[in-house]
Amino acid sequence: MRPAPAPSAPPPSLPAGPDDVIRTRGLTKRFRGGQLAVDGLDLTVPRGSVFGFLGPNGSGKTTTIRMLMGLIAPTSGTASVLGASMPQSVATVLPRVGALIEGPALYGFLTGRDNLDRFDAADPTADPRTRRQRVEAALERVGLSAAAGKKARAYSLGMKQRLGLASALLRPRELLVLDEPTNGLDPQGMREIRTLVREVAAEGTTVFLSSHLLDEIEQVCSHAAVMSRGRLVVQGTVAELAARAQGRLVVRTPDTAKAAEVLAAHRVAGPAVEDGRVSGELGALGEEVLPGLCAALVAAGVRVHGFGLERGTLEDAFVALTGEGFDVAG
Structure with a gap:
């Protein structure tokens, strides 16, 4: 999918603070027919956090992520990622971001390994001389080394999800954006992905994790925001949010x-x-x-x-x- 073109009258630049990896102000998306998917979102994601973007299916999480990644333009409001306005700065921002959005887009006729080769080759900043090492390391990291030679069309939903995650992990990134990363995984696979998220965060990458699973957010995230019907209900540390409920x-x-x-x-x-x-x-x-x-x-x-x-x-x-x-x- 091509990034959406910038609006004809772009909003003013919104520089993030030194500790903000993502920042939005009044971010709004209204689709044709009047459907309001995201309504005046003010979101702040601290650098170094594992940030859980929490809400039921249909609450506006994926639409927000697509705006942050420059895949669609907002109707109004502003967003910055890694200190640069989006979608205007997709060319400079996206090479610093690993992302898995709305499930992996794979070439079914290629093997898992060949899919990762293609993804790595599409990165203009990737050194082709070390491509094989990166691909093999990513496959190992998500537990797909044994299935790397199988065609992607023969993969289960969970295996496809793992391969998509491997594509986001081909190179170290400043920000990792994961939209429902445990979809289709069995309980063991979910535990492995949670462990992987913790490892990536420990290496210094900020992780922005969208999920409708409360236990997933509680187990791996340091911060969270709650979305409901397109609006931000609350955000803060996970401990602060849980403390809002009376014991x-x-x-x-x-x-x-x-x-x-x-x-x-x-x-x-x-x-x-x-x-x-x-x-x-x-x-x-x-x-x-x-x-x-x-x-x-x-x-x-x-x-x-x-x-x-x-x-x-x-x-x-x-x-x-x-x-x-x-x-x-x-």
Whole structure:
């Protein structure tokens, strides 16, 4: 796909700060027919982060990535990647970026190895004398060395996804952009890709990872942004986002009914009983009330087998922020 031409009246340049690899302001994309896919996006991706771009399918993630990579022009707003405005600077920016967007585009009649040869040859900055070493290293890295001689059309969906990732890893890049990189992979393959993302990040590459899988973001990302219906809901570190969800007090006891009474009497919101556990929201009470609650339970004769605060997860935060459920398992 050819990069989209720049708009006739390009927006002003938007230089990123020294620690921003991606920065957008008011980035908007409206397709023909009036469909608003991305609505006024203000996004900041710190250098050196593993940044999770999180949202349900159809929330605008891929459209945003295509604008960042210069594949389509925004309707309005500005975007910079590696300090240069996009899509105006695709020729200077893209050689510094590895990307896998909307699944790999492969030549089915070529082997996996020959596909990577073609991709490497298309890079004007790649030294042809060391091409074979780069190709073999990329194949090894994604676990495709044994299948490198097979035609790509015979690859499974997961193998094609691995080959596409190998093409993005042919050379060290400042930024690696991955759009749903674990699509089509079995659980073992997903774990391997997560490990690979961590390794790439440890080498100094900023990773921008789009996903609709909450556990994927929690396991590998340092920062995240949540998209919903084309709009940015929130962004920050993964720990900060998870902390937005209130923790729940959980008491394990055989005396569940009595424990629920005591908690309710001490203004713990909505004590719920399930499988030998009583849980409730502290709300505005704060964590400082925990010692007193535990003492009150014991004083009331409740046999306390376990007592503690379960921290909120990214899923809890997403539901609290958007009021929507989320596709956790895929």
